Amino acid sequence: MTAHTATPPMIELRAAGLTYPGPPPVAALTPCDLKIEDGEYVTVMGPSGSGKSTFLNIIGLLDTPTTGRYLLDGFDTAALSDAERTGVRSATIGFVFQAFHLLPHRSARENVELAMLYQRVPRRRRSQRAQEAMTRVGLGHRLDALPTQLSGGERQRVAIARALVGRPSLLLCDEPTGNLDSDTAKSLLDLLSDLHRDGMTTVVITHDVQVAARGQRAVTIRDGVMSEPGRRGDDA
Amino acid sequence: MKLTAHRPAPQPRADSVQRSSIYARDLFVEALAGVLQRPGRSALTALGTVLGVGAFIAVLGLTSTTASQIDARFNELTATQVTVKDSGGSDAAKVPLAFPRNADARIERLNGVTAAGVYWRVRLSADRTVRSTPFRPSDEPPLRTDVIAASPGLLNSAGPRMAEGRLFDSYHDANRQQVAVLGSAVAARLGITTLDTQPAVFIGNTPFTVIGVLDDVIRKPDLLLSVVVPRTTAEHIWGPPSDERAEMLIATRLGAARQVADEAAAALRPEHPDYFKSIPPPDPKTLRSDVGGDLNQLFLLLALVCLLIGAVGIANTTLVAVMERTAEIGLRRALGARGFHITVQFLAESTALGLLGGLMGTSLGTISVVGVSAAQQWTPVLDTGAILAAPALGLATGLLAGLYPAWKASRVPPAEALRR
Structure with missing residues (x-):
């Protein structure tokens, strides 16, 4: 990883941990170090309740670590105000959730455009970019469908289009295949590999070994403790 | 500074990071979509406001409409009319007719009086009906026609329009002439079509020459259904008024009525003004304040209660919507919405609901005022200020009702919301 010293890593956790104040205090994530370079495909494995979600919330700027530092794209996120944190989240990170989280009464196009709403992208550009993103995930023909008219796989593709359309530098997926059957899951993982x-x-955060196998690196969290089999030496 | 995909240039300091923001227009569109995506629920939510604002408009409109109807009824005619009743005072039993012979002249001498006359209804026994022939044909049903004894001034003060002939005057009255003036309806019923033949009517068995037929009067319209005979003639034949006491009808010039009413009793019988009771025209000011008083305020209070219920309804539904849409709030936060944006969006939704309810309520209230006015043949009177203020009232209701739920929505932690 010495080749990347000129540019900071995409994600860098320095002894970052999160303890929910008690009583009794609960250590959701014990302080850990992690670097994820630009362009990497990393999977985070662990059973439910292991601290995966806490990890996702921290790197997704939805929660702040109580100890240590989190550097996103090289700058310290602790220094950000709430409005700035939200701005960075909107501009840098694309989220994909297990439950899709599509607005039920809005068309696929409107759902995708939602991601550009808080970036003040002008209307016409929004529509055009939403169309491009939908084409990218293979749903260029279903722009005006309502989420209820889409299959599970299609819904998750719309969610990926929504994550992509804001032009993030980081795609953060929380159990993206958790609600999908295995065939649909496979084609969705193919799409993620394409994007990578x-x-x-x-x-990608998952508890599924098959999903984890798709990544270049696999990080494991168990009982709030992060470990990375085979890379221990590098991170130290 | 904007963070773009795929390795941006080395990062600048954090304070140059673009703050998350949204176009006001987009925020408005999102709020409107929130209202419209569940139209049924939105309509029910707005119902309280619709009723409150509608009641507000209806109350204001109906009270101002009825107030103006009283104005219409209180016209020139009633403002220039005084009635003096013969009560007899404490001597009622001894004095059946308190009006002196020259009552007309006494009153007409007062300033502002244009005409005045005494009248009473003559009591007739069952066999003394009004007929056109001396003997009633057996197949003819008896006609009950009122006979009114009147001084010559009465017909003048009633404002008559003659169909034919003339009125009786002081000569007929002074000499107990057996003459009669008929209302046009009575004349038609008795088969009198022309006065050229000098027709007569019989009251009981007493003949009266018909000298005039009334086409119309502006006061005391029951004259049109009566046979009017001179006062002294009636007194001579049937005696003084027995079951109904006499009254006097005075026509005055505009503005003189109240003073004439004050003076009439003393002018008629200076020694016994207590024999008379004057009824002046109603004062328009007291009329209006009667209506504009308690009832109006009570209804406005009811409208306010309706509005309050409407506000609680909106607050409740918005709060439920916030709970229901927790995931959406989390998603919007993840996509870059600040807590402030969420607050404004939910506030805009409840305000839009309030405004919609206000507009619908204003329409319904206006329709009901116009409808009631149409049914009652009134002229609807609505204050433009109230109509313009009513939708704003609805808007304010929605805004107030949305404050707490919107604040609550902004406090939803995004991480937890997304886990649902």
């Missing part, structure tokens, strides 16, 4: 090949930094 195109240069997208991808972090």
Whole structure:
């Protein structure tokens, strides 16, 4: 990883941990170090309740670590105000959730455009970019469908289009295949691999070994403790 | 500074990071979509406001409409009319007719009086009906026609329009002439079509020459259904008024009525003004304040209660919507919405609901005022200020009702919301 010293890593956790104040205090994530370089495909494995979600919330700027530092794209996120944190979240991170989280009464296009709403992208550009993103995930023909008219796989593709359309540097997926059958899951993982090949930094959180096998690196969290089999020497 | 995909240039300091923001227009569109995506629920939510604002408009409109109807009824005619009743005072039993012979002249001498006359209804026994022939044909049903004894001034003060002939005057009265003036309806019923033949009517068995037929009067319209005979003639034949006491009808010039009413009793019988009771025209000011008083305020209070219920309804539904849409709030936060944006969006939704309810309520209230006015043949009177203020009232209701739920929505922690 010495080749990347000129540019900071995409994600860098320095002894970052999160303890929920008690009583009794609960250590959701014990302080850990992690670097994820630009363009990497990292999977985070662990059973439910292990601290995966806490990890996702921290790197997704939805929660702040109580100890240590989190550097996103090289700057310290602790220094950000709430409005700035939200701005960075909107501009840098694309989220994909297990439950899709599509607005039920809005068309696929409107759902995708939602991601650009808080970036003040002008209307016409929004529509055009939403169309491009939908085409990218293979749903260019279903722009005006309502989420209820889409299959599970299609819904998750719309969610990925929504994550992509904000032009993030990091795609953060939380159990993206958790609600999908295995065939649909496979084709969705193929899509994520495609996006990674195109240069997208991808972090997938999962409890599924098969999903984890798709990444270049696999990080494991168990009982709030992060470990990375085979890379211990590098991170130290 | 904007963070773009795929390795941006080395990062600048954090304070140059673009703050998250949204176009006001987009925020408005999102709020409107929130209202419209569940139209049924939105309509029910707005119902309280619709009723409150509608009641507000209806109350204001109906009270101002009825107030103006009283104005219409209180016209020139009633303002220039005084009635003096013969009560007899404490001597009622001894004095059946308190009006002196020259009552007309005494009153007409007062300033502002245009005409005045005494009248009473003559009591007729069952066999003394009004007929056109001396003997009633057996197949003809008896006609009950009122006979009114009147001084010559009465017909003048009633404002008559003659169909034919003339009125009786002081000569007929002074000499107990057996003459009669008929209302046009009575004349038609008795088969009198022309006065050229000098027709007569019989009251009981007493003949009266018909000298005039009234086409119309502006006061005391029951004259049109009566046979009017001179006062002294009636007194001579049937005696003084027995079951109904006499009254006097005075027509005055505009503005003189109240003073004439004050003076009439003393002018008629200076020694016994207590024999008379004057009824002046109603004062328009007291009329209006009667209506504009308690009832109006009570209804406005009811409208306010309706509005309050409407506000609670909106607050409740918005709060439920916030709970229901926790995931959406989390998603929006993840996509870059600040807590402030969420607050404004939910506030805009409840305000839009309030405004919609206000507009619908204003329409319904206006329709009901116009409808009631149409049914009652009134002229609807609505204050433009109230109509313009009513939707704003609805808007304010929605805004107030949305404050707490919107604040609550902004406090939803995004991480937890997304886990649902």
